[in-house]
Amino acid sequence: MSEPLVFHYDVDGSDFTSAGQASVFVKRNLRQLGLDPEIIRRVSIAMYEGEINMVIHAEGGEADVIVTEDAVEIVLKDHGPGIADVEKAMQEGYSTATSSIQSLGFGAGMGLPNMKRYSDEMQIDTELGVGTTVRMKIRLT
Amino acid sequence: MxxxxxxxxxxxxxxxxxxxxxxxxxxxxxxxxxxxxxxxxxxxxxxxxxxxxxxxxxxxxSAGSLENMQRFRYKIALPAPSLYAQFDNLDDIDYVLNGLKKIGFDEVFEVSKAAEFVSEYTRRYIRTEGIRLPVISSACPVVVRLINLLFPSLSESIIHLHPPVEVAARMAKKRAMEAHPELKEEEIGVCFISPCPGKVSYVSNYKELYDLHIDEVVPISDVYFLLINAMKREEAIESLSESGMIGVGWASSGGESTAILNEGYLAADGIDNVIRVLNQIEDGNIPPVNFIELNACPGGCVGGVMTVQNPFISKSRLQSLRRYLPVSMNRMPEGERYIPQEAFFNKIEEFAPERRLGSSMAESMRMMSDIQRLKNMLPGIDCGACGAPTCRAHAEDIVRAGGQEPDCPILKARMLSEGK
The missing domain is CATH 3.30.70.20 (Alpha-Beta Plaits)
Known part of the structure; x- marks a missing residue:
């Protein structure tokens, strides 16, 4: 078993247009590891939604992508306001994004549901006023 | 490959x-x-x-040449609609088509004519039950190759319809054989007058795979001066053009999309923009559209590197040229219920994704880890002095070649100045 590979990215919270950059870099690395295109697509959607969430709600954060021979794990960590009601946040269409953000086409309330849909396991640790960590796992086998 | x-x-x-x-x-x-x-x-x-x-x-x-067409007894020119945009003060497409006959072609068949059929096929295709939407146009061969290299998960979304140039080639040969029963099929040569090298590669590499009927691809820039000399305003000309706004519109970005009529679409042009859009499609981050038109060249085909005119001037000329054309001059025959089978291709060109680093996942992971280590040692200014486009690419080149140490002129200079 080889050492896990870790890709680390800072997600800049001030800039909507740069959101999605980390997902582009990750895709390239995963392609070069020879991962199946469908797996790469799932990782990139999950990653992208997570990035956007951090930009909208938490002024950015950090993303780690950990690759082992069995799975790709995405860990998104922010120091934002935390999620008050995780169960509600998981419902499709539920969003606390401001109307100005929604007018940009974000905040449709599909972020977390999509992250769950495209990953095999998802875990949310959140504390109000402290921040949120989302872990997603996409199995390779 | x-x-x-x-x-x-x-x-x-x-x-x-x-x-x-x-x-x-x-x-x-x-x-x-x-x-x-x-x-x-x-x-x-x-x-x-x-x-x-x-x-x-x-x-x-590198492309084909008009001289190569001499091997055929009957020569048909297939002008791309972008050709029409190369001429100043052109008010009638027939001048160009007559010009092509004067420089040695026996017949012309407009690619824009075939494009009107392809537009209709596409409209029907989108409404086919069970199709995964959105679909991506197959018209730009560079985009098809790009998707196969860097976006393999989207390769299934490419419409498996032949591009207008191939549909035109098939129709042109068929029509010539009907009109001239004395000709054998191999005596008829079809020559595409092309705006881009992408189409040259498409024909030279995939003639067999797609059973292409195009025999020669000649740059617009090669025929331009011949045509200028052959096109005379004062002479009476034969009425030859058989295409409308829709077909001619394919020459610039958005033209193919507007021909889809009522369906939502997205059109992007310029290779960097195309890559950005493909990344967003892969991330699931696009508005709900049914059709995606992607052109590698800025402005669409008028921006091809084998044209002679600035793409934006071309686009402007096309707009005035299209103004008095009928919307479309070609329709599928009455009673034809679905897209004809010969308009489809069965398999897409060889899946050629970016090479994996090593022979196994474990080896690739070790190599990737080396790449990261090297990349962190490098200055990160992507200056190109080492010969690679970015520090990341340099690190990858070294690791792929089995090396362990970076070969960076900036690093060497730094070490020298620090006296190491």
């Missing part, structure tokens, strides 16, 4: 080893080795961006 025949080539004598092409190649296919550019055949998609950018004209497109 082994043995891929590229149409974008380097003129070594003119190359100064400057890093312009290196920095602009969208697939990082270029390296500077021993002071000259070198193109990696596996990664090059023949987009022509390096031709557009090279300040020394050291990149060129």
């Amino acid at each position: 082994e043995g891929y025949r590229h149409s974008v080539l380097l003129d070594k004598d003119k190359c100064t080893g400057c890093t312009t092409c290196l920095q602009h190649c969208p697939t990082e296919a270029i390296r500077i080795v021993d002071g000259k550019a070198r193109i990696d055949s596996d990664r090059c998609i023949d987009c022509g961006e390096c031709i557009r950018r090279c300040p020394h004209q050291a990149k060129k497109a």
